[in-house]
Amino acid sequence: MKAILADAVNWYVRLHDSDVDEATRVQWQAWYAADNRHAEAWARLEQLQYRLGNAPRGAAQTLQAARWDRRSAVKALALLLGVGAVGWQGYRVSPWRADYWTRVGERRQLTLADGTRLDLNTDSRVDVVFDAGQRLIQLRQGEILVDTAQDPRPLSVCTAEGDILALGARFSVRQDSGVSHVTVATQAVEVQAKRMSQRLRIDTGYSLSFTADSFGPLRPMDPDAQAWVQGMLVSVDWRLGDVVQALARYRPGYLGCSKEVAGLRLSGAFNLDDTNVALASLEDALPIRVRRMTDYWVRLEPSGQG
Incomplete structure (x- = not known):
């Protein structure tokens, strides 16, 4: 796993280089999708970056000072991940951040550009990509509740294990280590696991847990599963x-x-x-x-x- 973590750090640095191009992003996406361990390593790296961003002041000042020396900063990041010393290339590093996030114990509600309402549970992070053809919410960590607005563009939530396509639904998604959980309060969603061709529909009042290569059983939703919003x-x-x-x-x-x-x-x-x-x-x-x-x-x- 150390070699995979080392690869993840190298990719992270390359993606945050000021000269990064689209070809590099495509190569990273291919690496990320090639092995579930790559996604796990990436999630671990992102979690570390998030926690460093919320470090106590003394630690944050130390990290900020390290950023002036990019080789030292990357080496420090590798050591914090438990990778050890490897042959790093000198890339310029920028601090990582999500589009929307919450600290431990914090919840947040917001309205996206299309009118979709998004609730973030404790210790959660998401990125949002809206363009002419899609509405994509990438759940990096934690749990969200999505109340989908009407729009001709499809809306999907992407996790480390797969994609959830909203069919006009109000639904929650939680990202755990190696497994995603979906609960549908209204309407329906379709789930596509990363390494499965089959799509599975979840209707109102049901929940499902899935990995990158398997679906769990459909279960009636806990009526209080989304009480965290209140x-x-x-x-x-x-x-x-x-x-x-x-x-x-x-x-x-x-x-x-x-x-x-x-x-x-x-x-x-x-x-x-x-x-x-x-x-x-x-x-x-x-x-x-x-x-x-x-x-x-x-x-x-x-x-x-x-």
Whole structure:
């Protein structure tokens, strides 16, 4: 994987060179599509770039200073990815950024040029490409809800695993490691996995998970699956471990629970804008205690544990 990560860094630098041409972009697209590991490496690189862009001030100043020496900056990027020293070529680097993005715990709603409404969940990034023949939303990370506006041009959401063509739909898409999840609230979408010729239609009220080369089963959608748009997490007879995993997406640092309490079951509604209040509610409702080492390291344990 180190060699693939090294290739990803080289491509990243080439694409951000001021002299980049269309032929280079086409070559990169061919490399990206040739192997699912390439897409995974690219996603890892983009996630690193996003997190560096939100680094504390001291770290950000160090990184900014490094950018004055492009060879040092690229080498540092490789080392942060765990690639190690390789034979880098000297390309000029520009900081990476997405068209629209959210920090951990942040949500954002916006209206695109065609009238489509786009909601971004926590820690999400998208690029948007509209031209005369298409409307393309590229989900780089996280989760979005799309409320499609009427327009003669097709609208698609692209993930690392494939494309979702909107058929006048209101639908959500979540990008996880190696798998995409689609939930359709109204109308329908068609899903095309990267390495499959078959298209699969998802109608109102159903959800699907898929990889680059396989479709999961169609399932009835969770009626509260899109409650995050209103800033709520709704659980109905969930395991505590699953509730904690969902809340962890909305706060920086580590949030987990011990195996002794992970299987406890509960139902409830939690405000995603204040996960500390949600944790206090869990502590009141269940035989657990919230153990805090710092604000960025929190663990749920049995209430009697010392």
